[in-house]
Amino acid sequence: MDRYSLCHTESGLTLFDKTNEFKPLIIDFTQGESQYRHQRAQHEMLAKACGFTKKPSSVIDATTGLGRDSFIFESLGCEVTSIERNDILYQLLSDAIERLRQDRGLEISWQLIHADAIETIQSLSADNTPDVIYLDPMHPERKKSALVKKEMRILRDIVGPDLDAKQLFDAALSKAKKRVVIKLPLRADFINDQKPNIQFKGRSTRFDVYTK
Numbered sequence: 001m002d003r004y005s006l007c008h009t010e011s012g013l014t015l016f017d018k019t020n021e022f023k024p025l026i027i028d029f030t031q032g033e034s035q036y037r038h039q040r041a042q043h044e045m046l047a048k049a050c051g052f053t054k055k056p057s058s059v060i061d062a063t064t065g066l067g068r069d070s071f072i073f074e075s076l077g078c079e080v081t082s083i084e085r086n087d088i089l090y091q092l093l094s095d096a097i098e099r100l101r102q103d104r105g106l107e108i109s110w111q112l113i114h115a116d117a118i119e120t121i122q123s124l125s126a127d128n129t130p131d132v133i134y135l136d137p138m139h140p141e142r143k144k145s146a147l148v149k150k151e152m153r154i155l156r157d158i159v160g161p162d163l164d165a166k167q168l169f170d171a172a173l174s175k176a177k178k179r180v181v182i183k184l185p186l187r188a189d190f191i192n193d194q195k196p197n198i199q200f201k202g203r204s205t206r207f208d209v210y211t212k
């Protein structure tokens with residue numbers, strides 16, 4: 001964390017990189033869908049993979065990160081619980097969700113939890129389990145790292161690889177009511193060598209769907 005500092009600015013809580021390699025990072029959901037419009041195809045694929053195109057339902061986003069996928073779930077009308085264990089990201093997300101609340105001027109039912117998702121999911125009682133558990137763990141760095149977007153590189157630098165993704169997947173599979181969806185690099189191996197029931201493939205990533 002020595003390299004980074006969190007400061008309140010006029011725009012909201014912002015992460016500064018003291019080496020200036022990365023420009024300041026702020027999470028902002030108030031621009032709504034418009035700022036994400038260029039990724040519409042990817043969003044539609046995520047909605048389909050989670051089974052939310054006809055009917056939004058309850059979802060745990062167990063790997064919230066910068067909250068982009070959680071925000072899509074929220075925009076679709078889902079009951080969203082987002083879990084993030086990294087302290088810096090949790091603070092940035094918490095501030096961004098509060099600004100969204102103020103911007104909309106009404107309550108939103110988006111819940112953010114600062115915890116390890118494996119423990120949180122394992123401790124869910126039967127009447128508290130969501131329909132869908134969504135996972136997007138940090139993958140080991142690709143060779144063409146220069147091509148990875150800056151936002152992703154700073155995220156990678158703060159968080160590092162998620163080495164316990166397999167345990168998280170097991171926990172999710174044991175608790176989700178309807179399905180577990182995991183986002184993976186297009187050519188990655190199946191998680192835990194387990195073949196999914198359905199796959200949705202994009203240009204560089206795919207969603208593996210495990211139905212129950």
Ligand SMILES: C[S@@+](CC[C@H](N)C(=O)[O-])C[C@H]1O[C@@H](n2cnc3c(N)ncnc32)[C@H](O)[C@@H]1O
Nearest residue numbers: 063064065066067068069084085116117136138
């Ligand atoms: C690749 S990022 C997710 C990006 C995210 N889908 C988005 O739309 O911005 C992975 C994130 O999941 C978090 N994470 C991974 N495993 C976790 C766990 N077991 N509990 C809580 N957070 C976890 C990491 O700290 C990291 O911020």
